[in-house]
Amino acid sequence: MKWVDYESPESVEGVIELLTDSSGHCKIMAGGTDALVQLRVGRSDADVIVDIKKIPELMEIKFDSSTGLTLGAAVPCHQIYENTAIQNVFPGLVDSTSLIGGTQIQGRASVGGNLCNAAPSADAIPILIAYEVTCLIAGPEGRRSVAVEDFCTGPGKNILGKNEILASLHFPLPEKNSGACYLRFIPRNEMDIAVAGVGVKVVVENDTFKSARVALASVAPTPLFVREAGEILTGQSVNDANINEAARIAKSAAKPITDMRGTAEYRKHLCEVLTRRSLQTAIARARGDQS
Amino acid sequence: MPSKTRVVTTINGEETEFLCEPRQSLLECLRDVLGLTGTKEGCNDGNCGACTVMLDGRIVTSCLVLGVEAQGSQIITVEGIAAGQELDPLQQAFLEGAALQCGICTPGFLVAAKALLDREPNPSEERIRFWLANNLCRCTGYDKIIRSIQKVAADRQEANT
Numbered sequence A: 001m002k003w004v005d006y007e008s009p010e011s012v013e014g015v016i017e018l019l020t021d022s023s024g025h026c027k028i029m030a031g032g033t034d035a036l037v038q039l040r041v042g043r044s045d046a047d048v049i050v051d052i053k054k055i056p057e058l059m060e061i062k063f064d065s066s067t068g069l070t071l072g073a074a075v076p077c078h079q080i081y082e083n084t085a086i087q088n089v090f091p092g093l094v095d096s097t098s099l100i101g102g103t104q105i106q107g108r109a110s111v112g113g114n115l116c117n118a119a120p121s122a123d124a125i126p127i128l129i130a131y132e133v134t135c136l137i138a139g140p141e142g143r144r145s146v147a148v149e150d151f152c153t154g155p156g157k158n159i160l161g162k163n164e165i166l167a168s169l170h171f172p173l174p175e176k177n178s179g180a181c182y183l184r185f186i187p188r189n190e191m192d193i194a195v196a197g198v199g200v201k202v203v204v205e206n207d208t209f210k211s212a213r214v215a216l217a218s219v220a221p222t223p224l225f226v227r228e229a230g231e232i233l234t235g236q237s238v239n240d241a242n243i244n245e246a247a248r249i250a251k252s253a254a255k256p257i258t259d260m261r262g263t264a265e266y267r268k269h270l271c272e273v274l275t276r277r278s279l280q281t282a283i284a285r286a287r288g289d290q291s
Numbered sequence B: 001m002p003s004k005t006r007v008v009t010t011i012n013g014e015e016t017e018f019l020c021e022p023r024q025s026l027l028e029c030l031r032d033v034l035g036l037t038g039t040k041e042g043c044n045d046g047n048c049g050a051c052t053v054m055l056d057g058r059i060v061t062s063c064l065v066l067g068v069e070a071q072g073s074q075i076i077t078v079e080g081i082a083a084g085q086e087l088d089p090l091q092q093a094f095l096e097g098a099a100l101q102c103g104i105c106t107p108g109f110l111v112a113a114k115a116l117l118d119r120e121p122n123p124s125e126e127r128i129r130f131w132l133a134n135n136l137c138r139c140t141g142y143d144k145i146i147r148s149i150q151k152v153a154a155d156r157q158e159a160n161t
């Protein structure tokens, strides 16, 4: 079997240098729950595995009550959903990180890895879009940032250039009276790939939507931001008719394929149902109901 | 060929050293290099949980961890669960409750269940089932596993009152 090296640099600059100078193919590894499987089955190839978990910036959860949350790209799911500030302020992120894999996978899998892996079914991405996350990217030319809805460019493809890595994700502080939620449908209760998933965030004031964002998983080549579904709610009263209308827009925006997990028609139906339900939960959370 | 990496780690309380190739999984290192064959290989891709070990206080599937990542860490395998000749209450309960048939999944279930009870002494049935979602069993139908874990939790509660 081919020899593969292992490196674990301790700074972002160290990784970039390694990527830039290496003559062989480097495979970045955060939790490794996608990367190691891909290497093992030959779906990707590497001369060097570059472990990024020794880099403090990438392993840090930094919450600031005025600016929001900066989440290191390699922080594992369990640290995210066990963090009190995240539990209080970003319940939608708790939803998504506590349903990726099972306990063992959550001990390793990161949100950054989920995003970089860019699976259409990735469970962490819709809620990042709903929360208006900005991706902070580091590369040989320095740092740049992109909106998370522009990060994935195709199945398994992302916007990162050669020698660039995702350093962290910035979540702006949600407005007052806001709530968010991620729901997915799988045929079992856990440990399966989403047939469809919906992440939403709403801001509700005096029974009126101040704003809303809706994003879908597993129904397009990339996670799908459905801007219109949120925009139609803005300024409207919080009632079933309006929620149902947003859900219908999400359904018609979905461009799913038929595969062994479900037909296109079934997936579109799921988008409607899950959008409605996730909006209802997000609204309840915005109103301060704990659920 | 480049040289293997020397890894120094603590396994079941004992400082341990081994040599491995960087690409080798922790599971391969435990079984093939160190001869700790209690930890089982089922799927080798993170789904079945047979290879579950504790790594620095968290359960992980050791097939999705590199051996070199164990450098300086604390690992508990199924071999470290019993206190000498005395079985852990979970092991005893699995035996008495017929919570295993072929036994391939058992080490993973034991390590995962012990991690749960160490954190949460009295979990609900639902909590136990979700916690163990990453552990598959083809033989028992799970109920006997869940009941055995509940029994240990209940016995502990009783002993504490």
Ligand SMILES: Cc1cc2nc3c(=O)[nH]c(=O)nc-3n(C[C@H](O)[C@H](O)[C@H](O)COP(=O)(O)OP(=O)(O)OC[C@H]3O[C@@H](n4cnc5c(N)ncnc54)[C@H](O)[C@@H]3O)c2cc1C
Pocket: A027, A028, A029, A030, A031, A032, A033, A034, A035, A036, A037, A052, A073, A074, A099, A100, A101, A102, A105, A108, A109, A110, A111, A112, A113, A114, A115, A116, A117, A121, A122, A123, A124, A160, A164, A165, A166, A167, A191, A192, A193, B045, B046, B047
């Ligand atoms: C049993 C099992 C169950 C799973 N269940 C789910 C599930 O329910 N939902 C779900 O969405 N996924 C699931 N997954 C897939 C996987 O666990 C997730 O996608 C996870 O979030 C990946 O994170 P990671 O840290 O392990 O990434 P890694 O495997 O380390 O990396 C993933 C990819 O991104 C690249 N990468 C990672 N970090 C960076 C970075 N900072 N910069 C640049 N590139 C980077 C890597 O090179 C690799 O290509 C499951 C996997 C397994 C094995």
Ligand code: FES
Pocket: B040, B041, B042, B043, B044, B045, B046, B047, B048, B049, B050, B051, B052, B061, B062, B063, B064
């Ligand atoms: S062998 Fe590791 S999870 Fe199946």
Ligand code: FES
Pocket: B099, B100, B101, B102, B103, B104, B105, B106, B136, B137, B138, B139, B140
């Ligand atoms: S006892 Fe055979 S797989 Fe569980």
